[in-house]
Amino acid sequence: MGIEVLYDAEVVSIDVRDGVFRSVRLQAGDCRSVRLEPDLRGKALILASGGFESNLAWLKEAWGDAADNFIIRGTPYNTGVPLRVLLDAGAQPIGDPRACHAIAVDARAPKFDGGIVTRLDCIPLGIVLNQLGERFADEGEDLWPKRYASWGTLVARQPGQVAYCLVDAKTVNSFMPSVFPPIVANTIPELAVQLGLPADRVSDTVARFNDAVRPGAFNLEVLDDCHTRGLTPEKSHWAQRLDAPPYWGYPLKPGITFTYLGLRVDETMRVMRTDGAAMQNVHAAGEIMSGNVLRRGYIAGIGMTIGTVFGRIAGESAARAAR
Amino acid sequence: MPLADLTQHGAHVMTVCNACRYCEQYCPVFPAMEELRTFGKADLAYLANLCHNCGECLYACQYAPPHEFGINVPKTLAQIRVQSYQDYAWPRALGVAFTEHNLLTGIALAATFSAILALTARTLSPIDHMADFYAVVSHNVMVGVFGGVFLFAVAAMSVGVIRFLHDVRQNAQSSAWGLTRGQTPVLFRDILTLRHLHASGVDCVSAEEHRTPWRRWLHHCTFYGFLLCFASTTVAAIYDNVFGWRAPYDYASLPVLLGTMGGIGLLVGSLGLWIQRRRRDPALTDKTQHGLDESFLALLFLTTLTGFALLLLRHESVMPWLLVVHLGTVLALFVTLPYGKFVHGLYRAAALWIAR
Numbered sequence: 001m002g003i004e005v006l007y008d009a010e011v012v013s014i015d016v017r018d019g020v021f022r023s024v025r026l027q028a029g030d031c032r033s034v035r036l037e038p039d040l041r042g043k044a045l046i047l048a049s050g051g052f053e054s055n056l057a058w059l060k061e062a063w064g065d066a067a068d069n070f071i072i073r074g075t076p077y078n079t080g081v082p083l084r085v086l087l088d089a090g091a092q093p094i095g096d097p098r099a100c101h102a103i104a105v106d107a108r109a110p111k112f113d114g115g116i117v118t119r120l121d122c123i124p125l126g127i128v129l130n131q132l133g134e135r136f137a138d139e140g141e142d143l144w145p146k147r148y149a150s151w152g153t154l155v156a157r158q159p160g161q162v163a164y165c166l167v168d169a170k171t172v173n174s175f176m177p178s179v180f181p182p183i184v185a186n187t188i189p190e191l192a193v194q195l196g197l198p199a200d201r202v203s204d205t206v207a208r209f210n211d212a213v214r215p216g217a218f219n220l221e222v223l224d225d226c227h228t229r230g231l232t233p234e235k236s237h238w239a240q241r242l243d244a245p246p247y248w249g250y251p252l253k254p255g256i257t258f259t260y261l262g263l264r265v266d267e268t269m270r271v272m273r274t275d276g277a278a279m280q281n282v283h284a285a286g287e288i289m290s291g292n293v294l295r296r297g298y299i300a301g302i303g304m305t306i307g308t309v310f311g312r313i314a315g316e317s318a319a320r321a322a323r
Numbered sequence: 324m325p326l327a328d329l330t331q332h333g334a335h336v337m338t339v340c341n342a343c344r345y346c347e348q349y350c351p352v353f354p355a356m357e358e359l360r361t362f363g364k365a366d367l368a369y370l371a372n373l374c375h376n377c378g379e380c381l382y383a384c385q386y387a388p389p390h391e392f393g394i395n396v397p398k399t400l401a402q403i404r405v406q407s408y409q410d411y412a413w414p415r416a417l418g419v420a421f422t423e424h425n426l427l428t429g430i431a432l433a434a435t436f437s438a439i440l441a442l443t444a445r446t447l448s449p450i451d452h453m454a455d456f457y458a459v460v461s462h463n464v465m466v467g468v469f470g471g472v473f474l475f476a477v478a479a480m481s482v483g484v485i486r487f488l489h490d491v492r493q494n495a496q497s498s499a500w501g502l503t504r505g506q507t508p509v510l511f512r513d514i515l516t517l518r519h520l521h522a523s524g525v526d527c528v529s530a531e532e533h534r535t536p537w538r539r540w541l542h543h544c545t546f547y548g549f550l551l552c553f554a555s556t557t558v559a560a561i562y563d564n565v566f567g568w569r570a571p572y573d574y575a576s577l578p579v580l581l582g583t584m585g586g587i588g589l590l591v592g593s594l595g596l597w598i599q600r601r602r603r604d605p606a607l608t609d610k611t612q613h614g615l616d617e618s619f620l621a622l623l624f625l626t627t628l629t630g631f632a633l634l635l636l637r638h639e640s641v642m643p644w645l646l647v648v649h650l651g652t653v654l655a656l657f658v659t660l661p662y663g664k665f666v667h668g669l670y671r672a673a674a675l676w677i678a679r
Contacts, residue, residue: 115385117342177360179342 009037011082014045016089019279021045043281043322046314047271048307050287051259052080053100054112059256062097069161071105071255076112083263083288091279092264092272095291101298102152104128105255106180107162117179120250123151124220124238125174126167127209128252130158133192133201135209140227140237143220149257149298156254163252164195166206169244174220182248191247210241258303260291269314270321281321285314329402334362336399337370339392346380350519351678352400353380368407369491371400372667372674375519377527378607401609408666411490413482420662421615429618429655429663433625436658437651444647449640454571459643460650462569469650472657479661484669491677506679514672517542530604538603541595545623546668548588552627555582571637579634586627593624619664622656 009028014021023039052058054076059067087093109118123139124147130136137154141147155163167175172182185191192202209228216226218240226239263271263284270278271289286307287294293306337356340346347353352373359366378397381387386394405421412418441447444459457465502510512518520527520539528534559578562568572578597620600608629649636645660666 110391113385113390115343116345117339117386173360176344177338177341179339 010077011049011085012036014082014085014089015039016045016086016279016282019090019273019277019282021279021282044283044318045281046269046283046285046311046318047082047086047263047288048284048286048311048314049080049082050078051100051261052083053078053256053259055079058084059259062261063156066156066161069253070102070156071107071109071114071118071253072112073103073105073109073114073118073255073257074112078258080259083261086263086271086282086284090273090275091282092274092276094262094264094289095260097259097261099260099291100152101149101257101260101294102156102254103148103257104151104155104163104165104252106178107251107253108180109253109255114255118255119148120165120175120178120252121148122165122167122171122175122178122248122250123147125171125240126165127206127235127242129164129166129197129202129205131160131162131197133198133205135205135231135233135235136163138233138236140235140239142223142237151252152254152256155252161254164197165250165252166191166242167248168240168242169246170240172248178250180250182250184246184248186245186247188242188247191249195249195251206242209235209239210243213239213241258287260287260294262287262289262291265289265310267313268317269310270317281318283314283318283321285311329406330364330367333367333371333399333403336394336396337362337367339386339394340396343386345385346383346396349379349383350375350377351675352396355678364410365490365493367403368410368487369674369677371403371407372487372670373678374400374404375517375527375671376401376607377520378604379525379528381607382528382531395606397607398609401612404667404670405609405612405615407487407670408483411483411487411670412662413479413486417479417662420659422611423614424618424659424663425614426617426621428614429622429659430625432659433622433648433652433655435651436654437648440647440651440654441644444643447643447647450643454637454642456570456637456642456646459646465650468654469657472654476657476660480666480669483661483666484673487670488673488677491674502676502679510675510679513675528604528607529599529602537595538599541592541599543592544588545592545596548585548590548592548627549623551581551585551588552630553585555579555585582630583634586631589623589627590631593620593627596620597624615664619659622652622659622663626652626656 006026006028008030009026011024012027013025015023021042021044023041024045025039026037027034028037029035053074054072056067058080059070063070103119104123105114105118106120124143126139127135128137128139136158155161183191183194185194188203188206189199192199209231212228212231214227214229216224218224218226218238220238223237227237228235228239265271265284266278269283269285269289271282271284272278287303289310290306294302340353341356344353344357347357352370355373356370374397376397380396384394384396386392388395409418409421412421440460445461446459450458517539521536526534526536527538529538555578558581559570559572562572562578563570597617600616626649629645629652633642633645633649636642
C-alpha cells in the first residue's frame with residue numbers, strides 16, 4: 001500500500017502549534033549509532049504510542065519513591081514522549097496519572113520486559129502478607145482473571161511495595177507454574193524466615209486465619225462457600241486452612257503493564273485542547289486516549305479491541321484531515 | 324555444552340515456556356510440556372523428540388535473544404535431541420558417534436568398505452555381458468554380510484527406542500500402550516505427512532518472514548524414496564531366496580522399477596535437503612549437528628548415485644568396480660543407521676505415540 005515503516009526510530013519531538021501538526025523529529029539507529037533524521041512533515045498525525053510506563057522519572061512524579069520498586073512488564077522504550085509533547089502543547093489530559101494496569105508479579109522479575117511469565121496466579125488459593133506479616137486485602141474476592149489488574153496497585157500501597165503469597169501443599173498444582181521457583185519450607189516460621197518476614201507475626205497471622213476459616217466445599221470453578229469469619233479483611237472465597245506442608249512462598253511486587261493517563265479526544269479521535277477546541281489534524285488511538293475506559297477493571301482482549309475500534313475511527317478522520 | 328548444563332538449560336527454557344504458554348497452538352511439544360511441572364532428563368528427551376524443528380516458536384517468542392532470558396526452543400531441543408540419541412544408543416559406547424560425525428567419516432567409511440570388498444572380491448576384471456554380480460562378490464558373502472549388518476542395525480535401534488519409551492513413559496501422564504480406534508489414523512497421519520511441519524496450514528519457517536513447503540516435500544522425497552528402495556530390496560530378496568530368480572533383473576522388473584522410483588526420490592530429496600539446510604536461518608539449528616545431518620544425506624546420495632551407475636553400466640567392463648563401490652557405500656549407510664541421523668524418525672514416531 002506504499003506505507004513505509006521505520007524501525008529502530010524514536011520520536012524526539014513533534015511540531016504542534018496552535019493545534020496544528022506540522023512535522024515530527026526522529027532519532028534513528030541502534031545503540032551503536034544514533035542519528036537525527038530530517039524532520040518528517042505531514043498533513044495529519046495519529047498518535048498510537050500508549051502510556052509512559054517505562055519512564056521511571058515520570059512514574060516517580062506520580063507515585064513518589066514507591067515507583068523505585070515497580071517492575072515494568074514490557075519494553076524499556078515506551079517512555080511516553082509523544083504524550084508528554086502533546087500535553088506540553090496544550091492537549092487536555094484525561095485519567096489519573098497514578099492509574100495503571102498493574103498486576104502482582106514475582107519480585108525476582110527483571111526490571112523491564114519480564115512479560116507474561118513473571119505473573120503469579122496463586123493469590124486466590126492462599127494468603128497474601130505484607131512486610132509486617134499481615135494480610136491487607138481479600139485474596140478470594142474473585143478469580144484471578146477478573147482480579148488480575150488490581151493486585152499490582154494493592155501491593156504498590158504496601159510498605160516497601162512488596163508482598164508475599166503463601167500457599168500449602170493442597171493447592172500447589174492448582175495454579176499456572178511460575179518461571180521462578182517457589183521458596184519452600186516445612187513449617188510456617190521457617191518459611192517466614194526464608195522470606196525475610198517476622199516469624200512470630202506470620203505464625204500469628206496464619207493461626208488467626210486458620211481459626212477463621214469456615215468449612216465449605218472448595219471449588220475453583222465457582223465463587224465457592226469457603227470463606228473466613230471474623231477477620232479484617234476477610235477472605236471471601238476459596239479460603240482453606242494453611243496446614244499441609246510443605247509451604248510455598250512467592251515474593252510479589254507491582255508489575256506495571258501500562259499507564260492510563262492519556263489525551264482527551266472528540267468522537268472523531270481528534271485530540272482536544274485545554275480550551276475545549278479540537279486540534280485540527282492531531283488524532284489519537286489506543287491506550288493513549290483510553291484512560292477513562294479502563295479506569296476500574298480490565299477484561300482480556302480489551303486493549304486489542306480499543307486499538308482496533310479507535311484506530312479505525314482515527315484513521316478515517318486523519319484521512320479526511322489530510323485531504 | 325556439558326550434559327548437566329544442557330539438562331539444566333533445557334529445564335530453564337521449558338520452565339519459561341510453561342509459565343508463558345503463548346505457543347501452545349503450534350505443535351504437540353507445548354501441550355505435552357503443560358502436563359509437567361518439572362523437567363528431568365527423560366522429560367526433556369521426550370519433548371525434544373516431539374519437536375520437528377519447524378522454527379515457528381523462535382520467531383514468536385518474546386523471550387528470544389536479545390531478551391535477557393535468551394530462549395531459543397528449536398535450538399535447545401535440537402541439542403537435547405542429539406544428546407538423547409547418544410544416551411539411548413546401543414551399545415552405549417557407540418553413542419559417541421553422534422557427536423563425531425562429519426562428511427569425511429561417512430565417505431571414509433564408504434571408501435574403506437569399498438576397498439575391503441575390492442580386496443576380497445573374487446575378481447575385478449571385466450566379465451562377460453551377463454552382469455553377474457555374484458561372480459564379483461559371492462552370493463553367500465553378500466547375504467551374510469548385509470543380512471548380518473541389517474539385523475544388527477535393527478536390533479540396536481530397537482533397543483534404543485524401547486529404552487527411550489520405557490524412560491519417558493515412567494514420567495508421562497498416559498500409561499496405556501494401546502491406541503484407540505481414533506488415535507491410530509491420527510498418529511499415522513502425523514508421522515507420514517509430517518503434519519507438524521505445516522500444522523496450522525502454514526509451512527515451516529526457513530527464516531523469520533519466510534515460510535516454504537520445500538523442507539517437507541524434500542523430506543517426503545527422501546523418506547518415501549528410501550521406503551521404495553527398501554521395498555525394491557525386499558522384493559529382490561524374495562525373488563532370490565523364494566523363487567531362486569537371481570539378479571540382475573530386467574529394467575522392467577519390479578525391483579528395478581521400485582528402485583528407480585525410490586532412487587530418483589532419494590537423489591532429489593537428499594540433495595535438496597542439503598541445499599535447504601544450508602539456506603535456513605542458522606539461529607534455528609545447532610551448528611554442531613551439521614556433520615551428523617550432512618554425512619547421512621551424503622551417504623544416501625552416494626548410495627543412490629552408485630546404484631544408478633551400476634544399473635546403467637552393469638553390462639560394461641567397469642561393473643565389478645562399480646559393484647564394490649556401491650556395496651561399500653550401502654554397507655557404510657547400514658552400519659551408521661543406528662548411530663546417525665536416521666534414528667530421528669524412530670524417536671520422533673515414538674514420542675508422537677506417547678503424546679497421542
